[in-house]
Every structure is written in C-alpha cells, then in structure tokens.
Amino acid sequence: MDHKHKSHASAAGVLIALGIIYGDIGTSPLYVMQAIIGNAPISQETVLGGLSCIFWTLTLQTTLKYVILILRADNRGEGGIFALFALVRRHAKWLTLPAIIGGATLLADGIITPPISVASAIEGLKMLKLKNGNPMVTDTVPIVMIILTVLFIIQIFGTKIVGRFFGPVMTIWFGMLGLTGILWINNDWSILRAISPVYAFNLLTTHQAGSAGFWTLGAVFLCTTGAEALYSDLGHCGKENIRISWVFVKIMLILQYFGQGAWLIHHEGMLLAGRKPIFEIIPREFLFSGIMVATAAAIIASQALISGSFTLISEAIRLNFWPKVRLVYPSNQKGQLYVPSVNIFLWMGCMGVVMYFKESSNMEAAYGLAITLTMLMTTTLMAYYLHIKKIDHWLILIFFIVYVALEGSFLVANLQKFWHGGYVSLFIAGIIIFVMYVWFRATRIKKVLTEYEKLSDYVEPLKELSKDETIPKYASHLVFMSNAGKMGDIESKIIYSIFQRRPKRADIYWFVHVDTMDDPYTMDYKVTVIEPDDIIKINFKLGFRVEQRINLYFRKVVEDMVARGEVDITSQYKSLNEQNVIGDFRFVVLEKFLSYDNEMPLFDRLIMKAYFFMKQFTNSEDKWFGLDSDAVKVEKVPLIIRPVSKCNLKRIE
Template sequence: MEHKHKSKATAAGLLVAMGIIYGDIGTSPLYVMQSIIGDNPINSLTVLGGLSCIFWTLTLQTTLKYVILILRADNKGEGGIFALFALVRRHAKWLTLPAIIGGATLLADGIITPPISVSSAIEGLKMLHHKDGTPFVTDTVPLVIVILSGLFIFQIFGTKVVGKLFGPIMLLWFSMLGLTGLIWIGQDWSIFRALSPVYAWELLTTHQSGTAGFWTLGAVFLCTTGAEALYSDLGHCGKENIRISWVFVKIALILQYFGQGAWLLAHEGDLLGVRKPIFELLPREFLFTGIMVATAAAVIASQALISGSFTLISEAIRLNFWPRVRLVYPSDQKGQIYVPSINIMLWLGCVGVVLWFKESANMEAAYGLAITMTMLMTTSLMAYYLHIKKVDMWWIVLFLAVYVSLEGSFLVANLQKFWHGGYVSLFIAGVIIIIMWVWFRATRIKKKLTEYEKLSDYIEPLKDLSQDETIPKYATHLVFMSNAGRVTDIESKIIYSIFQRRPKRADIYWFVHVDTLDDPYAMDYKVTVIEPDDIIKVNFKLGFKVEQRINLYFRKVVEEMVARGEVDITSRYKSLNEQNVIGDFRFVVLEKFLSFDNDLPLLDRMVMKAYFFVKQFTHSEDKYFGLDSDAVKLEKVPLIIKPITKCNLRRIE
C-alpha cells in the first residue's frame, strides 16, 4: 500500500475535504440553536449569548486547537487519537489509558450522530402542510430508520462511487447555509454585536427566567462535536486542504448561526415548538428542496462517521486494543474498509437511539457527554506530544490550562445530560473501554510470559529431522507464524509442535513474525537465512493502518528470494524435482487456549477469562493474517501462564 503525504492544497483536495471532513460539524446548525433555546420563550439574552458562545467555541476549540495546533501532530500524514497515541506511546506507558478512553468515547458517542443528524433534517417535513392545514408528516421515526438502515446496508458494497458526490453536495450545503444566513442577517446587521465575548459571559453567569446560564454550554458544545472527526480524517486529504477549506466552512457556519439569531430575535417571546430555525430561513417555495439537501448532508455526515468508526477499529486491532474481528476491503480505494461486526453494532445502536428518543430534541439532551471525554484525552496526549517535541514548558502549561478549563467546563455542563439519556453513550463507552483494556492487558500478559528458546540450539536437530526419511514428510515448505521478534529466538510451543506434538518433517522451515509499527503505512521486511535451504526467518514490519495479508506478502518475499538465488523452492520429491515442480507450502498457526493448569492472581485470572470469552466470537489467527485456509494447520496449544505448584496428591499401595 502506497501512502503519499499530502501537504499541498489542491482544488480536488479541497472538494474531498468538503465531502469527508465536515459532515458532523457541518450539520450541527440543524439542531444547535434549537437546543440552546429549548422549550423556553425566545429571549435576546439567550440568543445573543448563545451566538457569542458558538462563535468563540468554534474559534478557540475548532480553529485554534484542532485546525491550527493538533493538525501539526500528524503521523506520516495520518491523524486521530490512535495515530497521536502511536506517536507518543514509546515515551510513557500510562498514555495507553487516555488513548483507550478517547477511542471508546469517540466510538460510543458517535452512535447518536447519525440519528440526530438525519432526524433533525427529516423533521423539517413537519413544517410542510396540506391545503387543509394538516402536516405532510407527523411521525418521522419510520422514515429515519429506513434511511439509516439503507445507509448501513450500503456499507457492504463500499462508497467509492457515491463518495465522488460527497464534495459537491456538501459544497452546495455550505453555500446554502451561508446564503440563507446572510439574507436574514441583512434584515438585522446588529446581530453581529454577539461577536463580543461580553454576551457569552453575561449568559453563562446570569440565571434569568428562560435561560439556562452556565448549563447552556451543554447545548453550545454541539457546534464543535465534529472537531475530533476533523482530526481523525486528516489522512484522507491533508492538513493544508483542511485548513484552507475550513475558512470557507467556518464563514458559512457563522453566517448561518447569526442568520438564525436574526430570525429568533425577530420572533422574541415566541415558543419554537416544531419549528426549526434553519428551515425558517428558507423561502417557503424552497423549503422542500432545502430539507432534501439537509437530508443528503446528514447522510454524508453519518457516512463519514461510520467510515471513521471502521478505521478506528482497524487501528485498534493493530495496536492490540480490540479483538481480531473480520475486516473487509470492498473496493480498491485507499483506506476503504468495512467491518461487519462494527457495522451491525452501529446499526443496532442507531436504531435503538431513534426508537428510544424518537425526536432530535430528545437526542440533543443526550448528545455530547462522551465526546467531551475524547477531547480531554486528546488534549492530554497532545500535551505530551508537545513535551517530546521539546516545546517550551510554559507553552505546554498554557495549552493545558486553556483547554482543560474549556473542555472541563463543557464536561461539567454536559453532566446534566446524564439522566436525560447521556447514560446511554456512557454505558456503551464503558463496555468498549472494558473490552479494550482487557484485550490490551491480556495481550501484554501473554507476551510477557511466553517462553522462548534459542533458535541456534535447534539448527542441527531441525536438519536431522529434515533428512530423517523414517518420518513421513509433512510439507516441502513448513511456515510457522511466530511471536518472536528477535531473529535469534523462537517460541517453546513451536519447538514442541515440530518435534513432539507430531514430528513435522519438512525440507525448509520458515518462521514468520509480524511487527506493528508506529508509522501508519510502513511495509518493510527483513529476511535472515539462518541455515541455507533449511531454516529461514522473515520479519515483516507493517504500519498500524496496513492490511495484514501475510499470504500475499510472504509469496512476494519468496519470489524475490528466488530471483536473488537465495532459496530453491522446487519440490524435493525426486519425480517432481525433475519436472521443476514448485514444492508445497503449509502454514502452521498456534492458537492458544487458557489451560486449567494455571494459578493466577484474581485480577489476571478475570482478565484472561474475559479475554478468551471474547476471543471465541472473533476470527482465528489464520483468518486475521489473511492465510489461505486450505494450506493452514491451526493447532490449539494450552496457555499456562503460572503453573499450579501445589498438588496434594498421595500414592497408596
């Protein structure tokens, strides 16, 4: 897989950025102002203070923190909390915890994004009426479920073709936002006084009737929930394309928010009811068209989130944060990935959210709580990244002081959402955190206590076994997947499998090891010929975003070795050798199971039992490595971490 570091802005790149990066943040005008006003009568303090909060949140949080600062922390052109973690994990082990919490909460809160975006758009249909005054649509739940279900079904086929339409549709969407906002601003230019932070301060520190005071931040935060996704999608179009396109997007968003503010001030004292400010800005004859464009934008926002979730899980697998579930690559487009199990989980979660909350106004009350945790975790990882980059400590302290205070305030304000549905996303996040922590911890326990032997001690025994014609030949080329990173080492279990479990005679023994690197797209390998035409070790060094297609990569390695004259792969059977027939290759993968003969501490015992419980629902090792099933032998071996030493067994005569 070739990765090109995109540093220069291009017209195509700007259009791609428009379609992929800004889905979530671009659809927030559908519900943010409505959430700020709530069920209270429209009043000027809430409108002006809310607009001021929105402007400064988009400026400080989205523009300064993410677009200007955090986009600097790119990992060979890739972004996202796991890419950032890969940059800093070698320097401090404790950073694993914020990475797990951040990834889990991003995935969990994302389950509400598709329902709230699509519902907010579709609910605009309630504003359309027949001639007799009855609304065209009274219940939007079935329509929302149909749209979301269709979107998740479509993931199976990939989004290469439709993806080309994303940019133009989102360009149309942002143009519509900016233009309709500007038209209403033209009726009340004084709305720009809300740019003053004084109005934000007044709203947050005043508790008048009809205002939520400080707790308004919970609704204001919804305008920037897509900032984390903006960083996660860095690899799709590059930082310069994001930074330049953000100028246009931010202007369009500000114009739309302030246009909604002008409309709200014109209706001071009214209750919003089913009316949505974003659709009230549209001329009546364009209302249906506007709703359709909004729905298309909401679907694109949902698609971006789903694709981001798939990418997040694939990265988590390679960083040992997630079980090795099935990964599918539905098209040849770079980065295009489909994870069936996550697709089903997200679909069930989204449908559940729609059925539980029914209306976008109810979803707003639950949205944003978990994502504040993600932003705080990103802040902590970024601060450490600045530290290892030797940035002056005072700048790091300033960065932490500003953003821990800002995001901490958002978190506190969002805590009131817990009983209004925030518990849903936090519960899901908690389950994901437990799975990630168990998987990471269990992997470390296994790695730490796996026994290794010196391969040099078995060179002669392996050569003798290869020449022992009293033992039936197991394969011409026998390939073992090994966890031993050092060229000189080999697992005891592999030696046991070759010599004792069933003597496996072969002409050439291959030992293949895969290292996952912090470089996202590394694709290197090293060959060590330990004994010519007898024992060869291959170490693959693959990035955490690279697909594990070991069967294909190994074939390529063998072809290059043959071309160099380093190995002879023709069959050693006399009749076949004379005809230059290539010898057979057989892979052996050792799959561990937890032995009963273990005496573990309580916590480790619970971790390992949870690990193996989850593992039974995941793919076997051979499927994960992309090996051909007809050429693979899967051997189950007991994992004895700490043998039982006490055994009160007594012999009687």
C-alpha cells in the same frame, strides 16, 4: 504509501475535504440554536450570549486547537486519537489509558450522530402543509429508520461511487447555509454584535437554574462535536486542504448561526414549540428543496462517521485494543474498509437511539457528553506530543491549562445531560472501554509470559530431522507464524510442535513474524537465512493501517529470494525435482487456549477468562493473517500462565 501529494492544497483536495470531514460539524446548525433556546421563551440575552459562545467555541476549540495546532501532530499524514497515540506510546506507557478512553467515547457518542442528523433534517417535513392545512408528515421515526437502515446496508458494497457526490453536495449545503443566513442578517445587522465575548460572559455568569446560564454550554458544545472527526480524517485530505476549506466552512456556519439568531430575536418572547430555526429562515418556496439538501448532508455526515468508525476499529485491532474481528475491503480504493460486526453494532445502536428518543430535540439532551471526554484525552496526548517535540514547557502548560479548563467546563455543563440520556452513550462507552482494556491487558500478559528459546540451539536438530527419512515428510516447506520479534528467538511452543507433538519433517523451515509499526503505512521485511536451504526467518514490519495479507507478502518474499538465488524451492522428491516442480508450502498457526492447570491472581484470572470468552467470537489466527485455509494447520496449545504448584494427591496401597 507516499503522502507528499497531500501536503499542498488543491481545488480537488478542498472539494474532497468538504465532502468527507465536515459532515458532523456542518450539520450542527440543524439543532444547535434549538438546543440553546430549549423550552424557554426566546430572549435576546440567550440568543446573543449563545451566538457569542458559538463563535468563540468554533474559534478557540475548532480553529485554534484542531485546525491550527492538532493537525500538526500527523503520523506520516494520518490523524486521529490512535494515530496520535502511536506517536507517543513508546515514551510513556500510562498514555494507553487516555487513548482507550478517547477512542471508546468517540465511537460511543458517534452512535447518536446519524440519528440526530437525519432526524433533524427529516423533521423539516413537518413544516410542509397539505391543501387542507394539515402537516404532510406527522411521524418521522419510520422515515429516519428506513434511511439509516439503507445507509448501513450500502456499507456492504463500499461507498466508492456515492463518495464522488459528497463534495458537490456539501458545497451546495454550505452555500445554502451561508445564503439563507445572510438574508436574515440583512434584516438586522446589529446581530453581529454577538461576536463580542462580553455577551458570552454575561450569559455564562448569569445565575439561572435548569439549562440556562453556565449550563448553556451543554448545548453550545454541539457546534464543535465534529472537530475530533476533522482530525481523524486528516489522512484522507491533508492538512492544507483542511485548513483552506475550513475558512469557507466556518464563514458559512457563522452566517447561518447569526441568521438564525436574527430570526430568533425577531420572535422574542415566543416559544419555539418544536420549530427549527434553520428551516424557518428558508423562503417557503424553497423549503422542500432545502429539506432535501439537509437530508443529503445528514446522510453524508452519517456516512463519514460510519467510515471513521471502521477505520478507528481497524487501528484499534492493530494496536491490540480490539479483538481481531473480520475486516473486508470492498474495493481497491484507499480507505475503503468494511467491518461487518461494527456495522451491525452501529446499526443496532442507531435503531435503539431513534426508537428510544424518537425526536431530535430529545437526542440533543443526550448528545455531546461522551465526546467531551474524547477531546480531553486528545488534549492530554497532544500535550505529551509537544513535550517529546521539545516545545517550551511554559507553552505546553498554557495549552494544557486553557484546554482542560475549556473542555472541563463543557464536560461539567454536559453532566446535566446524564439523566436525560447521556447515560446511554456513557454506558456504551463503558462497555467499549472494558473490551479494549481486557484485550490490551490480556495481550500483554500473554506476551510477557510467553517462553522463548534460542533458535541457534536447534539448528542441528532441525537439520537432522529434515534428513531423517524414517519420519514421514510433513511438508516440503513448513511455515510457522511466530511471536518472536528477535531474529535469534523462537517460542518454546513451536519447538514443542516440531519435535514432540508430532515430529514435523520438512525440507525447509520458515519462521514468520509480523511487527505492527507506529508508522501507519510501513511495508518492510527482513530476511535472515539462519541455515541455507534449511532454516529461514522473515520479519515483516507493517504499519497499523496496512492490511494483513501474509499469504501474498510471503509469496512475494519467496519470489524475491528465488530470483536472488538465496533459496531453492524445487521439490526434493526425485521424480518431481527432475521436472522442476515447486515443493508444497504448509503454514502452521498456534492458537492458544487457557489451560485448566493455572494458578494466578484473581484479577488476572478474570481478565484472561474475559479475553478467551471474547476470542471465540473473533477471526481465527489464520484468517486474520490472510492465509489460504487449504494450506494451514491450526494447532491448539495450552496457555499456562502460572502452573498449579500444590496438588494434595496421596498414593494408597
């Protein structure tokens, strides 16, 4: 797929960017200032210091690091921590660990994003009063759960139609943020003095316990949690569209935050007591409309996160970081992907978060801890990317030190959230890291210990077997899915399957191998005719974002070969050959299981047992490759990692 059309900005591209990538960061004004003030009386020092921290966080973290620097690290137009890892993984194997930690924490912390966004918006209904003066809504938990449940159900059908409304709705949302913000700034233009970093410095160096002083960074960080998602969605919008749209988004966000700050200073000395500054600055006659727009923006933010999680998992699968779970493509539109198991996992996580924390103010205390680890891992990978691009080492060092210090400070400040709910996202992240590590490690163990033979040694035996009419014909065309990347190699297990398990006579033997490439959208193949009309090997080179549809791709390759006169696929049965009937094709997929006859180190044994335990809940190999089940034979073969060498067995007479 060609991504050149995304290299230049366009009005449509900017609108798409507004609708897709700014949901998380764009809904942060719903809760950030409330989190900064907390339960303490409103003070001018906290408000001005908090605004200064927000301004410089959005400038240094979001604008400089992500919009200007990180977006340069695109993998043929694609972004995200796994796309970045794909660019550098061949240069240093140790970078696998930062990639796993970054991907896992991004997925785990994202479970809190839909609940906190939707809850923050819906809680605005508590401000609406009935004629008798009572709140219109007192308990928002059921409403939040219903909205999120409907959102996850919609995923089954794809989001093509809904997606068309994302851009216009988010444009209205950002316009509302900027307009309501400037109305209050107009009441107190002196609030703009908070742009000075002096106020941030004064707040962060004030020695106060609890959530004040330096610890305010834990709440400030919430204003930039969506920066990682901004990079992940690079492929949907293009860097120029993101950069142009970010100028508008940042201005609107700053106006909103400073408008909230002006309102807060106007109420200095008071307690927020659950009130949300974002709704307080909306004129009362427009409050209901504002809440509805906020809810729509929160739903869009949640949708963007869910879609991003599906993409993240699909990339993880093809990079051998995740089990081969079922992937569904609801429509032909690019980027439309549905992962049933992840959808259920996210829904259960979101329901648990809503029921456990109930209110957005409680969720704030748990939000942001894991995502700081993601950003630190991205910084690590980016520094190495700059290294392989031969950027001056001093510039790389400055980049690394500045952002490790900045994100390290956010991490330390967020650690106070651990006992307030941060442990939830870290626990989930820990489980995901465990799954990713086990799958990656087990895949490497299998790859290293798989035995290969030289295919050239079996050319004559295969030709003889093909001609041996004393053996019933297994298939006209026998196709084996092979792990052997080298054209001249073949697995010992395949040779065993053909000659010994049950002799499989065929007119033509096909061996098909699939390589996952670092380039996201590569779709190439190479054909090696080892023996004309007898033995053929095909190597597919598919990008890590390309759908595995081997049945379709293989048929296309055969059609091309027939058109070129490279192979004759007509049935060799005399009666059928005379009528030019095409011979039957049968696929054989070898599925390994852990043999009892193994003697290996305890750690490897535990890894492999965990791997095979997880494997029973995943797609079978034939379904993963997209093969038609009626033409596939799945053979179970034992994986013997290290045969048992001692056996104290005695013969008695």
